[in-house]
Amino acid sequence: MKANRVARTGLIIAAAVLAAPVVVAQDGPTRSIVELTDGLYRAQNNNHHVTFLVTDEGVILADTINTEFSEWLKGEIQSRFGVPVRYVLYSHHHWDHANGGGVFADTAQFIAHENFPANLVLPPADTPLPANAAELDANGDGQIDSSEATGNFANSLHLYDVDGDGMINGAEATRGALNEVRAPDIVFKDRMTVTLGGKSVDILYVGNMQHTDDMSVVLFPEERAVFMVDYISLGRVPFQTIAANRLDALLNSIRMVEFLDFDIASPGHGVVGDKSSVAAYRHYLEQLRDEVAAGIAAGMSVEQLQESVTMDAYSDWINYENWRPLNVLGMYNLLTNEPY
């Protein structure tokens, strides 16, 4: 890592000498490691977080985020604790939480829900581009090339591009940016306990609430902590249009976590909380549901509801300004059965 930093500094100096005005290099990702309780840590990569338990015989790590972060984390774990990562437990297969596991493949076994492997498989070759990709296909050839790609299709083209032809076809776009997701060695159905160095960790399936069909939470019983991702965030409003189309299933999957025995809630997104923080996230969804339902019953439009359903009690939550109106739209669609 040190060599990389030196090399990058050299490039910045070279650029500054050759080009005027000086181009300020973008800052790297924000990374940190904080101890939650004895032996249990939360590591950050910008807005994404993982959690890991250190034992005498190695580390049990929940989620990997991406290859660059995993390489950094592997070095940090080695230098701080001097033990290898022995298990990687996946919350779910999505690209922004599950890429990078190959970094740990020399020492770790990988565990995920039994629905996980099928989500890594490419769909049939004639699968059309999904809507968010089709709108980028300027030349209409059914593929996204590097000149057409924007956003995550541009940033992660190499993670979509299974056949390595430099383009994203419909099957690749539909599967997602999963090229660096290491498949699990072990899958489980409902619940599995991993023991290492005299400690135990449980991974529990929380049901299909439609964010994905392979979502699990990781419980650290001795540490009285739980790690949960995406379908529960803490101190942050739900992602955009909520990413669910089965509201009762979503609420039940949240309640399932509330039934667990823990004091520390360590989310993939947002801030560390406790059991009441998990309940608060559910209460947000329930209040949103009730107020949007009342508005629909009163004949209000989506635009009117986005004005009136202000969810003021949550105004200090992360992304309240940007995502609350999208949350209202998502809830409106959920309650009126509009396609998500």
Ligand SMILES: [Zn+2]
């Ligand atoms: Zn996700």
